[in-house]
Structures are given as C-alpha cells and as structure tokens.
Amino acid sequence: MEYPGNLFVVAAPSGAGKSSLVKALLELDAKLTVSVSHTSRAPRGQEQHGREYLFVGPEEFRAMVARGEFFEWAEVHGNLYGTSRNAIEQRISHGEDVVLEIDYQGALQIKKLFPHAVLIFILPPSWDELRQRLIRRGDTEPEVIAKRMENARNEVAQARHFDFVVINAVFETALFDLKAIVQAQRLKYLTQQRNRSAVFRALDLIE
Numbered sequence: 001m002e003y004p005g006n007l008f009v010v011a012a013p014s015g016a017g018k019s020s021l022v023k024a025l026l027e028l029d030a031k032l033t034v035s036v037s038h039t040s041r042a043p044r045g046q047e048q049h050g051r052e053y054l055f056v057g058p059e060e061f062r063a064m065v066a067r068g069e070f071f072e073w074a075e076v077h078g079n080l081y082g083t084s085r086n087a088i089e090q091r092i093s094h095g096e097d098v099v100l101e102i103d104y105q106g107a108l109q110i111k112k113l114f115p116h117a118v119l120i121f122i123l124p125p126s127w128d129e130l131r132q133r134l135i136r137r138g139d140t141e142p143e144v145i146a147k148r149m150e151n152a153r154n155e156v157a158q159a160r161h162f163d164f165v166v167i168n169a170v171f172e173t174a175l176f177d178l179k180a181i182v183q184a185q186r187l188k189y190l191t192q193q194r195n196r197s198a199v200f201r202a203l204d205l206i207e
C-alpha cells in the first residue's frame with residue numbers, strides 16, 4: 001500500500017519522553033497530526049477522554065479487535081492499546097502526515113503492513129534517568145513504575161529494528177533530531193515523486 005501522506009511511528013520505554021517530544025513537535029509543525037489511541041486502562045492524572053486517549057473498557061476493546069477495527073494493537077504493561085484503522089488510512093490517503101506514539105510491538109506490526117512507515121525509537125540517557133522521569137512525572141504508582149522499568153529492558157532491545165534512534169538527554173537536541181527525521185522523509189518522498197514523473201516523461205518521449 002502506498003499513500004501520499006507520511007506515517008511516523010515513535011516508540012520508547014515508558015518515561016523516556018516520547019509524549020513530551022511529540023507534543024513539542026506538533027506545536028512546531030502544523031502539517032503533522034497525532035493519532036489518539038484507544039486503551040483499556042483507566043485515565044491517569046489529568047488525562048481526558050479524546051485528548052490523551054479514547055478510554056474504553058477491556059470488553060469494548062476486545063469487541064473492537066474482533067470487528068477488525070484496529071490498524072495495530074498490543075498488550076503493554078498489562079493494558080490494551082490500539083490505533084484505529086479508519087483514523088489512519090483516511091488521513092494518510094488524503095496526504096496528511098500522521099505520527100503515532102505507540103509501543104514497539106505496534107510499531108513492528110505497522111512496518112509489516114506499511115513498509116514506508118518511518119520507525120523512530122527514543123532512548124533515555126540512562127536507566128537511572130528513566131526511573132527519575134517516571135517518579136518526577138508523579139502520576140504513576142510505585143509498583144507500576146517497577147513493572148515499567150522491568151519491561152524497559154526488553155523494549156530497549158527492540159531499538160535495533162527501528163529506522164532511527166534518538167537519545168532524549170537534552171530535550172531541545174532530541175526535538176531537533178526528530179524534526180530533521182520528519183523533514184528528511186518529506187524530502188525523500190518528494191524526490192521519489194519527481195523522479196517517477198521524470199521517468200514517465202522519458203517513457204512518453206520514447207513511445
């Protein structure tokens with residue numbers, strides 16, 4: 001499947017800073033939109049339905065899976081998360097650039113379905129800093145933090161399957177790297193389109 005819009009997938013262990021980076025990226029780039037995922041988990045802190053997530057119960061989530069409504073979905077840290085098929089296909093087929101903030105399992109599912117997707121993995125500068133960020137965020141229970149730190153080991157090992165790895169030590173530097181990746185992909189797409197039309201023009205001349 002090839003669509004005129006670009007699809008960027010950002011994954012990271014919980015607390016590495018991907019939501020903060022994607023939010024900042026969206027503020028700088030009016031052409032980029034984020035897809036709001038569905039989840040079976042309860043809202044955390046100030047989270048609102050329709051803004052951070054579409055909060056549905058586990059039963060409704062499973063029913064959506066059975067109806068084939070997800071582009072990708074996965075169980076992460078004991079909860080279910082998924083990206084709605086409609087939301088993505090409509091937008092990229094209309095030429096919109098979309099960013100997904102999802103876990104590595106979902107990212108790898110997307111790469112199989114949609115090889116043009118650009119997979120970006122965000123790494124924290126250290127394990128200790130990752131833990132501190134989860135603690136400083138202040139909205140995650142200690143036992144949930146322990147589980148997320150444990151899962152982070154396996155998640156980080158998946159970075160090798162991604163197209164780009166960005167280290168989020170200094171926030172502004174990581175944001176600059178993300179912007180550069182988005183821009184490079186847009187230039188690559190435009191160049192491919194131009195080359196393609198140049199090839200067609202050459203074929204017209206021959207015929």
Ligand SMILES: Nc1ncnc2c1ncn2[C@@H]1O[C@H](COP(=O)(O)OP(=O)(O)OP(=O)(O)O)[C@@H](O)[C@H]1O
Nearest residue numbers: 013014015016017018019020133137168169170171
């Ligand atoms: N470069 C950075 N330096 C210091 N703190 C940071 C940096 N980037 C993000 N943070 C902070 O780390 C915490 C975790 O960030 P964020 O919520 O964006 O992580 P996340 O990867 O989206 O986590 P989750 O997957 O659980 O949603 C936040 O308090 C955020 O402000």
Ligand SMILES: Nc1nc2c(ncn2[C@@H]2O[C@H](COP(=O)(O)O)[C@@H](O)[C@H]2O)c(=O)[nH]1
Nearest residue numbers: 014037073074076081082083101102103106
């Ligand atoms: N495969 C998917 N993973 C998703 C999706 N939306 C979010 N996530 C990932 O879940 C964890 C935990 O998120 P949290 O908000 O509970 O801290 C994190 O890694 C997210 O990226 C999705 O649609 N599909």
